[in-house]
Amino acid sequence: MLKEFDFKKKNETYLKVKRKELGEKLFYLQRICEKENVPVIIMVDGWESSGRGRVINDIVRELNTKLYDVYVLDGKNFDDYLFTRKFWEALPAKGEFSVFDRSMYHLMLNELTCKNKIEKRRIKEVENLEKILHNDHTILLKFFLHIDKKRQKKNIKKLKKDKYRDFLVSDYDIEQNENYDAYLDHFDDIIEKTNFSFAPWNIINADNKKDASKQVLGICLEYIRTRLAEIKELRLRESKFVAGDIEKNYFIEDLDLNKSISEKDYDVQIDELQKLARDMAYELYTENIPTVIAFEGIDAAGKGGAIQRLVRHMDPRGYRINPISSPTDAEKDHHYLWRFENNFPPKGKMAIFDRSWYGRVLVERVEGFANEYEWSRAYEEINRMEEELVENGYLLIKFLLVISKDEQKSRFDARQEEKPYKITDEDWRNREKWKSYLTSMNDMIKMTSTEQAPWYVISSEDKKFARIEVLKTFIDEAGKILKENRKNK
Amino acid sequence: MLKEFDFKKKNETYLKVKRKELGEKLFYLQRICEKENVPVIIMVDGWESSGRGRVINDIVRELNTKLYDVYVLDGKNFDDYLFTRKFWEALPAKGEFSVFDRSMYHLMLNELTCKNKIEKRRIKEVENLEKILHNDHTILLKFFLHIDKKRQKKNIKKLKKDKYRDFLVSDYDIEQNENYDAYLDHFDDIIEKTNFSFAPWNIINADNKKDASKQVLGICLEYIRTRLAEIKELRLRESKFVAGDIEKNYFIEDLDLNKSISEKDYDVQIDELQKLARDMAYELYTENIPTVIAFEGIDAAGKGGAIQRLVRHMDPRGYRINPISSPTDAEKDHHYLWRFENNFPPKGKMAIFDRSWYGRVLVERVEGFANEYEWSRAYEEINRMEEELVENGYLLIKFLLVISKDEQKSRFDARQEEKPYKITDEDWRNREKWKSYLTSMNDMIKMTSTEQAPWYVISSEDKKFARIEVLKTFIDEAGKILKENRKNK
Numbered sequence: 001m002l003k004e005f006d007f008k009k010k011n012e013t014y015l016k017v018k019r020k021e022l023g024e025k026l027f028y029l030q031r032i033c034e035k036e037n038v039p040v041i042i043m044v045d046g047w048e049s050s051g052r053g054r055v056i057n058d059i060v061r062e063l064n065t066k067l068y069d070v071y072v073l074d075g076k077n078f079d080d081y082l083f084t085r086k087f088w089e090a091l092p093a094k095g096e097f098s099v100f101d102r103s104m105y106h107l108m109l110n111e112l113t114c115k116n117k118i119e120k121r122r123i124k125e126v127e128n129l130e131k132i133l134h135n136d137h138t139i140l141l142k143f144f145l146h147i148d149k150k151r152q153k154k155n156i157k158k159l160k161k162d163k164y165r166d167f168l169v170s171d172y173d174i175e176q177n178e179n180y181d182a183y184l185d186h187f188d189d190i191i192e193k194t195n196f197s198f199a200p201w202n203i204i205n206a207d208n209k210k211d212a213s214k215q216v217l218g219i220c221l222e223y224i225r226t227r228l229a230e231i232k233e234l235r236l237r238e239s240k241f242v243a244g245d246i247e248k249n250y251f252i253e254d255l256d257l258n259k260s261i262s263e264k265d266y267d268v269q270i271d272e273l274q275k276l277a278r279d280m281a282y283e284l285y286t287e288n289i290p291t292v293i294a295f296e297g298i299d300a301a302g303k304g305g306a307i308q309r310l311v312r313h314m315d316p317r318g319y320r321i322n323p324i325s326s327p328t329d330a331e332k333d334h335h336y337l338w339r340f341e342n343n344f345p346p347k348g349k350m351a352i353f354d355r356s357w358y359g360r361v362l363v364e365r366v367e368g369f370a371n372e373y374e375w376s377r378a379y380e381e382i383n384r385m386e387e388e389l390v391e392n393g394y395l396l397i398k399f400l401l402v403i404s405k406d407e408q409k410s411r412f413d414a415r416q417e418e419k420p421y422k423i424t425d426e427d428w429r430n431r432e433k434w435k436s437y438l439t440s441m442n443d444m445i446k447m448t449s450t451e452q453a454p455w456y457v458i459s460s461e462d463k464k465f466a467r468i469e470v471l472k473t474f475i476d477e478a479g480k481i482l483k484e485n486r487k488n489k
Numbered sequence: 490m491l492k493e494f495d496f497k498k499k500n501e502t503y504l505k506v507k508r509k510e511l512g513e514k515l516f517y518l519q520r521i522c523e524k525e526n527v528p529v530i531i532m533v534d535g536w537e538s539s540g541r542g543r544v545i546n547d548i549v550r551e552l553n554t555k556l557y558d559v560y561v562l563d564g565k566n567f568d569d570y571l572f573t574r575k576f577w578e579a580l581p582a583k584g585e586f587s588v589f590d591r592s593m594y595h596l597m598l599n600e601l602t603c604k605n606k607i608e609k610r611r612i613k614e615v616e617n618l619e620k621i622l623h624n625d626h627t628i629l630l631k632f633f634l635h636i637d638k639k640r641q642k643k644n645i646k647k648l649k650k651d652k653y654r655d656f657l658v659s660d661y662d663i664e665q666n667e668n669y670d671a672y673l674d675h676f677d678d679i680i681e682k683t684n685f686s687f688a689p690w691n692i693i694n695a696d697n698k699k700d701a702s703k704q705v706l707g708i709c710l711e712y713i714r715t716r717l718a719e720i721k722e723l724r725l726r727e728s729k730f731v732a733g734d735i736e737k738n739y740f741i742e743d744l745d746l747n748k749s750i751s752e753k754d755y756d757v758q759i760d761e762l763q764k765l766a767r768d769m770a771y772e773l774y775t776e777n778i779p780t781v782i783a784f785e786g787i788d789a790a791g792k793g794g795a796i797q798r799l800v801r802h803m804d805p806r807g808y809r810i811n812p813i814s815s816p817t818d819a820e821k822d823h824h825y826l827w828r829f830e831n832n833f834p835p836k837g838k839m840a841i842f843d844r845s846w847y848g849r850v851l852v853e854r855v856e857g858f859a860n861e862y863e864w865s866r867a868y869e870e871i872n873r874m875e876e877e878l879v880e881n882g883y884l885l886i887k888f889l890l891v892i893s894k895d896e897q898k899s900r901f902d903a904r905q906e907e908k909p910y911k912i913t914d915e916d917w918r919n920r921e922k923w924k925s926y927l928t929s930m931n932d933m934i935k936m937t938s939t940e941q942a943p944w945y946v947i948s949s950e951d952k953k954f955a956r957i958e959v960l961k962t963f964i965d966e967a968g969k970i971l972k973e974n975r976k977n978k
Contacts, residue, residue: 053804060805065796066812066843070805101806164771282653307554315542316549316559317590323555329817354555 001195002188005146007207014218015211022217023062029224030063034095038231039138039334040224041092043103044216046145047183048173049155051209052101055145058213059099059220068097073106080346082392083107083122084129088341092138093333103142108190110172112182121391123193128384130199135377136335137234139227140199143216144191145206149180241373246443252457253438255402260462270309270464273471278313280478281350285318287485288347290394293474294356296444297401298437299427300411302460302467303354306401309467310474311352320345324355336360336370336378337385344389356398357382361444366436379447386453395481396453399470400441401460405434490684491677494635496696503707504700511706512551518713519552523584527720528627528823529713530581532592533705535634536672537662538644540698541590544634547702548588548709557586562595569835571881572596572611573618577830581627582822592631597679599661601671610880612682617873619688624866625824626723628716629688632705633680634695638669730862735932741946742927744891749951759798759953762960767802769967770839774807776974777836779883782963783845786890787926788916789900791949791956792843795890798956799963800841809834813844825849825859825867826874833878845887846871850933855925868936875942884970885942888959889930890949894923 014022033040042059044052060068071090084104092098108122133140147155156177159169176183195201202219206212261269284291293310295303311319322343331339337357345351360378364370370378389396403411408431415423430437449455456473460466503511522529531548533541549557560579573593581587597611622629636644645666648658665672684690691708695701750758773780782799784792800808811832820828826846834840849867853859859867878885892900897920904912919926938944945962949955 053806056805057802061801065793065800065810069809072806099805164768164775167771167775279653286653286656304554311554312550313546316545316588317542317561320558321554328819 001191001201001203002144002146002184005203005205007146007148007205010205010211011215011218014214017214017218019058019210019214019217020062022214022221023058025221026059026217026224027062027064029221029228030067030097032228033097033139033224034064034067036228036231037094038228039092039094040097040141041100041133041138042097042141042143042220043100043105044143044145045103045105045109046143046204046206047147047152048176049152049159049169050145050147050206051155051212052145053168054209055143055204055206055213055216056099056101059216060097063097067095068092068099070099070101072101073103082125082341082344082388084125085341085344087129088338091133091334091338093330095333105142105190105194109183109187112179112186119190123190125388126194127196128388130196132337132381132384133335134198135381137231138335139224139231141220141223142199142201143204143219144187144201145204145212147206149177151207152177152180238373239371241371241376243372243376246446248442248446250442250445250449252400252402252441252445255457255459257402257404257407257459257461259459259465261465261468263464266464266468269468270471273468273475274309274313276475277310277471277478278315280475280482281314281318283482284350284395284478285315285348287482289481289485290345290347291319291350291478292344292353292389292394292396293350294353294358294396294398295401296356296358296362296399296441297460298403298408298434299430300408300415301401301403302463303401305463306399306460306467306470307352307354310470314350318348319350319352321352321354324353324359336364337381341385344394357385358444358448361447362437362440365440366433379444382448383450383453386448386450390452393485395477397474397477398453398455399473400445400455400457401466402457403460405431407461490680490690490692491633491635491673494692494694496635496637496694499694499700500704500707503703506703506707508547508699508703508706509551511703511710512547514710515548515706515713516551516553518710518717519556519586521717522586522628522713523553523556525717525720526583527717528581528583529586529630530589530622530627531586531630531632531709532589532594533632533634534591534594534598535632535693535695536636536641537665538641538648538658539634539636539695540644540701541634542657543698544632544693544695544702544705545588545590548705549586552586556584557588559588559590561590562592563590571614571830571833571877573614574830574833576618577827580622580823580827582819584822594631594679594683598672598676601668601675608679612679614877615683616685617877619685621826621870621873622824623687624870626720627824628713628720630709630712631688631690632708633676633690633692634701635692636695638666640696641666641669727862728860730860730865732861732865735935737931737935739931739934739938741889741891741930741934744946744948746891746893746896746948746950748948748954750954750957752953755953755957758957759960762957762964763798763802765964766799766960766967767804769964769971770803770807772971773839773884773967774804774837776971778970778974779834779836780808780839780967781833781842781878781883781885782839783842783847783885783887784890785845785847785851785888785930786949787892787897787923788919789897789904790890790892791952792890794952795888795949795956795959796841796843799959803839807837808839808841810841810843813842813848825853826870830874833883846874847933847937850936851926851929854929855922868933871937872939872942875937875939879941882974884966886963886966887942887944888962889934889944889946890955891946892949894920896950 044056046052056070060070069090069092073086073090087104090098090100104126108119130140156169156173160166191201204212204215295307297303307321311321327339340353340357343351360370360382361375365375386396412423412427445455445457458466458469533545535541545559549559558579558581562575562579576593579587579589593615597608619629645658645662649655680690693701693704784796786792796810800810816828829842829846832840849859849871850864854864875885901912901916934944934946947955947958
């Protein structure tokens with residue numbers, strides 16, 4: 001797409017219009033996006049010294065200052081996290097604009113000699129990310145500012161002479177110009193591979209900066225208008241979507257809830273296992289392996305207690321427990337995976353989720369907070385996200401703790417006595433939906449228990465039995481990944 | 490306090506009690522703190538290899554995992570921000586616990602050869618911070634784990650032999666042990682200087698780790714209980730506090746609102762000034778000077794428009810506009826300065842606030858969201874905060890845009906026609922409180938227009954006049970600080 005680019009050809013439609021007029025039209029569309037609760041992402045990538053700053057300035061100049069943010073993703077602080085992390089952090093809320101000076105593509109474009117395997121993985125990950133954003137009705141615009149070798153050299157020279165802006169020229173700019181052809185090959189390849197139908201690239205002739213801005217603005221106007229109309233229609237259609245039945249071959253109802261452990265055995269084992277778990281956590285830390293552990297289970301299933309026993313001897317500087325309750329307003333205004341993606345740990349650290357992203361297909365499904373179209377496509381989205389974690393070397397463990405309806409009743413009764421603050425009317429109401437929760441859990445297991453990220457379904461009818469099982473599973477899984485890791489060294 | 494410490498003397502009261510029992514009592518107090526909406530900060534500083542990890546583990550072991558977080562402030566990523574920034578970010582919400590493995594004191598303790606001037610400033614800053622937290626009814630516990638040179642050496646040796654924990658020993662540990670006496674002098678000095686009556690240090694004999702935990706837990710129990718009782722009483726007393734009248738010597742009512750600029754003059758000047766402002770912003774960036782600009786003014790005073798004109802030609806990667814509206818739930822659960830402290834820019838960057846921390850003494854005062862005790866002590870808190878910014882090399886500019894009540898009316902009427910979405914019933918209701926807003930603005934100017942951070946009160950009756958004034962003031966102030974900065978080099 002870049003190599004055969006004809007710098008003489010220009011999209012004339014918008015070049016005749018005044019920049020300010022285009023800017024004001026974008027301001028007008030921004031108001032509609034705000035009204036319609038549609039987030040907009042504008043990514044401005046391109047050659048170094050191709051004038052990204054100027055173009056971004058021209059994009060935001062007429063916008064409502066309260067509803068946009070500009071982010072610079074220059075590749076710093078990416079290392080310890082998932083490749084897409086900084087981008088997730090900067091995603092716009094509903095009705096807002098995020099403009100990126102360089103996007104997460106920067107890392108891919110930047111690395112001329114990137115290992116093929118990593119590059120392939122990254123391409124899959126951006127595809128995945130852009131797809132879920134697209135499906136969530138985010139408007140996504142990708143621009144690449146294209147210039148030829150001569151123009152880049154001229155721009156660099158001019159910038160270096162500018163007493164206020166000379167610092168904008170880095171060694172990398174010069175290195176890129178010297179190796180222009182190699183970079184051209186590489187960019188062309190990446191752009192080609194990431195030119196997805198749902199998130200196509202716009203190659204912009206940046207030979208003339210003012211014209212570049214006009215073209216970018218013009219494309220924004222056109223694309224946002226088109227997408228807004230599409231989104232309106234899609235939302236209507238999706239609201240009427242009816243999810244088909246999911247064929248099950250596993251039923252939580254069949255789980256043997258009679259498993260138990262004697263007080264004596266528990267007392268003998270627990271401390272030993274906790275110390276082993278602590279040692280494993282230290283090893284994961286020294287081996288730089290990040291860990292994500294998700295706990296699901298009906299109210300009073302014993303998630304909190306199991307977590308407390310799991311971490312008891314661990315170094316509290318190494319883990320973080322994320323209690324997941326109803327989303328905050330900010331969380332509601334973002335993709336449902338946003339609050340999880342932004343809390344996955346860096347290398348060597350552990351994040352424990354007391355309830356998790358599975359809320360989408362459990363409580364949100366049962367209570368109708370997500371419509372059928374939304375929760376039914378979540379299975380695949382979650383599987384992809386978990387696949388990414390595993391492929392990036394994360395240790396991922398998912399626990400579902402199960403109790404009977406009778407056991408829940410007696411735990412609620414006990415709580416009402418001892419810790420009345422821990423039990424609400426809502427807890428009692430949820431019991432009435434026991435069957436719906438069971439159905440959604442069975443569907444969840446069927447759809448998301450993958451080879452890479454299987455569910456551990458554990459009877460918690462005897463709390464102590466469950467705690468021991470959780471510890472054993474963690475120790476086992478940590479042992480496996482550590483062994484694997486050493487083999488690969 | 491450290492030098493004359495007697496390692497043979499121990500606080501026996503808690504050593505006889507089982508650690509678990511102490512932990513459970515802390516869990517019980519945690520529930521009360523949650524109920525009473527009191528945040529708790531526990532800072533664990535001390536010698537390297539003194540067993541902070543173990544103590545922290547013992548503190549949190551019995552706590553409700555949903556209501557605490559452990560933070561490691563190891564001095565990384567502090568550089569570009571205010572010295573206290575990472576601590577602000579980690580402050581607990583009401584009813585929650587934040588436990589710090591090393592606090593912001595780490596930076597001070599760590600630097601044996603710190604320049605006297607910087608150290609003095611830092612001490613003032615922690616004093617200020619701890620005082621405002623104390624006044625806001627946060628419970629603050631400061632622990633220093635003390636060991637002698639021999640014990641430290643032993644601990645290091647033991648850790649190094651531990652196959653799981655050897656990584657916990659860094660070069661810094663060894664360096665500290667080798668220069669134990671110099672560090673002892675330095676620590677003693679810092680501890681002495683920061684042993685504030687409202688936030689005293691607890692020196693813990695960490696010769697025996699288990700005993701150290703028990704002492705820490707015991708002190709936590711005692712102090713939290715005492716403070717909870719005090720806070721209850723204080724809250725009652727403060728709710729009845731009546732603020733005295735503030736003597737004024739300046740009245741916004743007297744401002745000449747007839748100042749204006751002709752269309753022609755405006756058109757001639759605006760673009761020139763915007764380009765100058767852009768160049769200034771570039772210079773501030775290259776000189777590593779951070780900038781904070783606050784805009785206040787009654788509804789429809791033209792804040793948004795003035796901001797837009799100020800940044801028009803600036804590189805959007807260099808500034809961030811923070812629109813301040815009603816606080817979110819998370820913001821309400823923190824100190825009122827929290828959302829501002831966490832948005833002050835790093836070196837070289839600019840943060841513009843469309844409304845600011847002055848909300849405390851304007852809207853919150855007028856609407857009664859803050860009681861008289863709260864808003865009347867805010868003046869001093871704000872002055873101190875601004876003083877810190879200035880002393881840390883920030884360029885700080887505060888604008889108050891003023892219009893008449895009639896002018897507001899005609900702007901509201903115009904908005905109702907053109908942009909009805911921009912005007913709400915609340916806006917009309919606020920007009921009824923015009924006089925209260927005037928009083929609180931006059932008080933604000935009187936109390937917070939300091940030499941270091943004066944208010945620029947600008948007539949915005951003619952919007953264009955105000956925009957030009959804002960630009961000129963920014964250019965002037967930036968010029969001054971740049972000149973000063975070069976002189977000091």
